[in-house]
Amino acid sequence: MIMMEKVSETAAGTRKNTNRRIPFLVIASVLWIVFVVGVALLADQIAPYQYTALDLPNRLASPFHPQHLLGTDELGRDILSRLIVSVRISVLVALGATLISACFGTTMGFAAAHFRGRIEQFILMLADFQAAMPFLILSLSVLAFFGNALPLFIGLMGFYGWERYARISRGLAISASAQGYAGAVRQLGASPTRVYLRHILPNISSTLIVSMTLTFPEIILMESSLSFLGLGVQPPLTSLGNMVGYGREYMTRAPWIMFAPAVLIVTTTLAISLLGDWLRDRLDKGLQ
Amino acid sequence: MTENILELHGISRTYSTRQGLFGRKVPVHAVDEVSLSLQPGQTLALVGESGSGKSTTGRIALGLELPNSGHVLFRGAELPPAHTSAWRRMRTHMQMIYQDPLAVLDRRLSILDQVREPLDIHDIGSASERNNKALAMLDAVGLNANYASSLPHQLSGGQRQRAVLARALIMQPALLVCDEPVSALDVSIQAQVVNLLMDLQKDLRLSLLFISHDLKVVRQVSQRIAVMYLGRIVEYGETNLLLSNPTHPYTKALVSAVPVAGRRTRERIILKGEPPNPADRPTGCAFHPRCPVVRPECVSVSPTFSTLPDGRSVACHAVDAAQPTKEVGI
Numbered sequence: 001m002i003m004m005e006k007v008s009e010t011a012a013g014t015r016k017n018t019n020r021r022i023p024f025l026v027i028a029s030v031l032w033i034v035f036v037v038g039v040a041l042l043a044d045q046i047a048p049y050q051y052t053a054l055d056l057p058n059r060l061a062s063p064f065h066p067q068h069l070l071g072t073d074e075l076g077r078d079i080l081s082r083l084i085v086s087v088r089i090s091v092l093v094a095l096g097a098t099l100i101s102a103c104f105g106t107t108m109g110f111a112a113a114h115f116r117g118r119i120e121q122f123i124l125m126l127a128d129f130q131a132a133m134p135f136l137i138l139s140l141s142v143l144a145f146f147g148n149a150l151p152l153f154i155g156l157m158g159f160y161g162w163e164r165y166a167r168i169s170r171g172l173a174i175s176a177s178a179q180g181y182a183g184a185v186r187q188l189g190a191s192p193t194r195v196y197l198r199h200i201l202p203n204i205s206s207t208l209i210v211s212m213t214l215t216f217p218e219i220i221l222m223e224s225s226l227s228f229l230g231l232g233v234q235p236p237l238t239s240l241g242n243m244v245g246y247g248r249e250y251m252t253r254a255p256w257i258m259f260a261p262a263v264l265i266v267t268t269t270l271a272i273s274l275l276g277d278w279l280r281d282r283l284d285k286g287l288q
Numbered sequence: 289m290t291e292n293i294l295e296l297h298g299i300s301r302t303y304s305t306r307q308g309l310f311g312r313k314v315p316v317h318a319v320d321e322v323s324l325s326l327q328p329g330q331t332l333a334l335v336g337e338s339g340s341g342k343s344t345t346g347r348i349a350l351g352l353e354l355p356n357s358g359h360v361l362f363r364g365a366e367l368p369p370a371h372t373s374a375w376r377r378m379r380t381h382m383q384m385i386y387q388d389p390l391a392v393l394d395r396r397l398s399i400l401d402q403v404r405e406p407l408d409i410h411d412i413g414s415a416s417e418r419n420n421k422a423l424a425m426l427d428a429v430g431l432n433a434n435y436a437s438s439l440p441h442q443l444s445g446g447q448r449q450r451a452v453l454a455r456a457l458i459m460q461p462a463l464l465v466c467d468e469p470v471s472a473l474d475v476s477i478q479a480q481v482v483n484l485l486m487d488l489q490k491d492l493r494l495s496l497l498f499i500s501h502d503l504k505v506v507r508q509v510s511q512r513i514a515v516m517y518l519g520r521i522v523e524y525g526e527t528n529l530l531l532s533n534p535t536h537p538y539t540k541a542l543v544s545a546v547p548v549a550g551r552r553t554r555e556r557i558i559l560k561g562e563p564p565n566p567a568d569r570p571t572g573c574a575f576h577p578r579c580p581v582v583r584p585e586c587v588s589v590s591p592t593f594s595t596l597p598d599g600r601s602v603a604c605h606a607v608d609a610a611q612p613t614k615e616v617g618i
């Protein structure tokens with residue numbers, strides 16, 4: 001008995017040790033994400049200049065200029081200040097859109113799993129439609145007709161990827177109801193609200209969170225593409241994609257205008273993807 | 289005779305499946321004209337091979353599924369339609385335990401939370417009472433308080449099944465449907481769980497509908513047995529009579545297939561032919577392609593129930609034919 005306890009203790013000990021060792025890349029990713037979010041939150045406090053402030057004598061100044069660390073653009077606006085404000089807008093758009101997409105998609109998936117029949121077929125048809133339609137074209141047409149206020153833009157981005165959440169949550173909810181814990185809890189007399197919110201949602205949340213870490217960088221890229229095409233965030237507001245888009249005209253003379261936001265897009269999306277990959281391995285430990 | 293707690297009257301359940309990609313829809317008779325009754329405090333066993341409709345019958349008895357025809361009476365009243373609030377309230381009177389206890393427990397909630405969940409759902413007692421009641425119930429099924437905060441995957445198979453049992457019994461239901469409750473467990477743990485089930489049945493005056501394919505377990509727990517073949521009951525009667533002297537050729541084959549320790553004392557009947565396919569049901573008596581005593585009328589005429597002198601019901605032409613001589617003999 002004592003030996004058994006010892007064995008299980010050491011087993012638990014080694015397991016904890018392996019669990020505690022977080023890969024360096026993941027730590028770096030978390031730190032980077034925290035840094036980016038911090039910058040987004042404190043944009044007004046840490047930006048050295050107003051992001052629209054012109055400094056005409058120092059137009060197209062190169063990086064490490066005494067007054068402008070990352071240089072200036074064609075109107076003499078400070079790149080660093082613009083970058084900081086851009087991060088705020090891009091994070092706001094991506095975060096808002098990811099949350100909308102996850103909530104909407106999961107609700108649709110649960111509705112499909114709960115009602116079955118025609119409602120399910122209709123929701124699946126919508127999901128197929130969404131998956132088949134190139135999102136860029138969809139958003140181009142919407143933005144062309146309705147103009148683009150920031151809330152509308154976030155709402156539109158919120159439709160990006162909802163079909164994935166809907167499919168995941170529908171499939172997992174159906175399998176849990178058929179012969180799993182959800183069916184058993186329903187058999188105990190639980191209401192659908194209780195079954196879905198207290199049992200199914202916590203159990204599938206790890207999958208949904210991982211899916212969110214996949215959608216988040218995609219939305220940043222989508223926002224960048226739309227802004228690059230001139231249909232996303234409109235001047236005088238600025239975003240990462242918007243900076244890249246307007247910087248391309250000066251690519252040969254002043255590559256730093258484009259370079260700084262591009263690096264930020266790449267590193268941030270990479271960090272979130274790495275974190276999501278690691279989370280997927282960790283959050284499913286209950287399955288083992 | 290006391291009133292039956294559960295009565296099934298001629299219930300049938302048909303599913304439609306499509307054969308192949310463009311095939312037409314074929315009805316599958318999972319359960320066909322099954323009638324059963326269960327008295328309070330008694331155990332009725334449903335036995336048969338996979339696909340014989342045992343589990344579907346159990347689910348219909350609980351109102352989890354609606355029969356296409358026939359009706360289910362619980363304490364003399366029809367069951368309310370599934371997933372309505374009246375049906376949800378009925379859950380306090382009838383419960384179910386399952387074959388795979390790990391699948392039906394929520395991986396993320398502690399055992400205590402799951403055992404007290406029925407009380408939370410039906411709003412019985414105050415919060416502290418619920419915890420005490422759940423702990424008492426865990427104790428009654430032989431899980432001490434140390435396990436209360438464990439997660440399901442930290443327990444062994446037998447302990448999980450005990451937890452499922454505690455969750456099902458905490459509302460003190462009158463009827464418990466056990467769908468293969470021990471077939472996923474080791475033999476040594478099977479005995480523990482079966483004994484526990486029988487003790488609890490005595491204490492709580494439970495009525496059990498015990499679905500199993502294991503005749504050894506069934507012999508131990510049940511007073512009556514119904515043998516199912518392809519959705520129909522072929523023999524129905526008292527456990528001891530039915531197992532010691534089976535009359536239907538299918539029951540004979542089942543009983544002879546039970547392994548006995550030590551010397552082999554009797555001949556084994558090994559059934560020939562394909563295992564049954566519910567979508568392609570033979571005409572007449574469904575068992576006739578595999579039956580060792582098949583008669584010409586079995587191919588075309590479906591046998592009806594006849595009652596033997598000892599009170600058993602059997603659906604078999606061969607038994608009907610042998611019946612008069614047997615009666616004369618007695």
